[in-house]
Amino acid sequence: MVDPENKTPDNKVKPPTRQYPDPKQKIEQEVKTTGHSWDGIEEYDNPMPRWWVWIFIITIVWSVGYWIAYPAWPGIQSATSGLLGYSSRGEVADEIAEFEARNEPFFIALAEADLDEIREDDELHRFAVNAGSSVFSAQCSQCHGAGGGGVQASGFPNLLNDDWLWGGTMEDIHQTIRYGIRNEDYPDARWSEMPAFGQDGLLDDDEIDQVVNFVLSLSDSDHDADLAAAGAEHYEMNCASCHGDGGEGDYFIGAPALNNQIWLYGGSPEAIRHSIYYSRFGVMPGFAGRLRDAEIRAVAAYVHQLGGGQ
DSSP states (O other), X not given: OOOGGGBOTTSOBXXXXXXXXXXXXXXXXXXXXXXXXXXXXXXXXXXXXXXXXXXXXXXXXXXXXXXXXXXXXXOSSSBOOOTTOOOHHHHHHHHHHHHHHHHHHHHHHHHHSOHHHHTTOHHHHHHHHHHHHHHHHHHTHHHXXXXXXXXXXXXXXXXXXXXXXXXXXXXXXHHHHHHOBSOSSOTTSBOOOOOOTTTTTSSOHHHHHHHHHHHHHHTTOSOOHHHHHHHHHHHHHHTHHHHXXXXXXXXXXXXXXXXXXXXXXXXXXXXXXXXXXXXXOOOBOOOBTTBOHHHHHHHHHHHHHHTTOO
């Protein structure tokens, strides 16, 4: 039954009335306050949990122990060494020494093996290529590029192709790495020098233009046929003794081949004219004395397999 007094005039049941607390009624505080008050705002006295306090204390004690046991406090020239004498640099040095000890038998085998025999020993050759790659990255990549691709038109040869300036056998590559090219540090360094035909007055400007076009014709590049025909005689008299009658080059003196599209300093008419007029004289340092012979052999093995060495 419905209480008639709980109905609205249209005979509907009234919703229950919500009871609100009396704002004047004082609510008893469940948490005590510190007694401090700022502009009527009071601060609860809520202490931190015991477990948190103990973790905080343990952390402080641990840090004091760490300061004593390990290097921690910096000084003017060095930090405190700690009772344990630990050193991150020493740890790295120990790891390096450990790996060097593991690799030493392979380096000894590399130093004693004939260069051509390295390729015949799969395990030794695999080690040589991996070790040579690391040495190459540290010593050679600045000029020849991280992967041996060289720097286009800069005079730093591309080592990924089979066009070898001083020969591509293991012995040739080892010799080049060991003593370098056109440096004054090693009597056995590779050495050749191209005349500066324009600067030294050996050819005039018109004759140089003719030789440029003849050189372009050797590699089937765009050229002026009439100028190339006129330049053939100048090439035969001045260039063929080093670069060959057909531009095939000469490994023995480091004369590059001119009958392909591989250019050390660029294959544009301007670049070729600059080479003929002023000549080129690229220098490579030798690594004898800077690297042990086993490492030089490893780099030779790495470079040899990059471009399908001879």
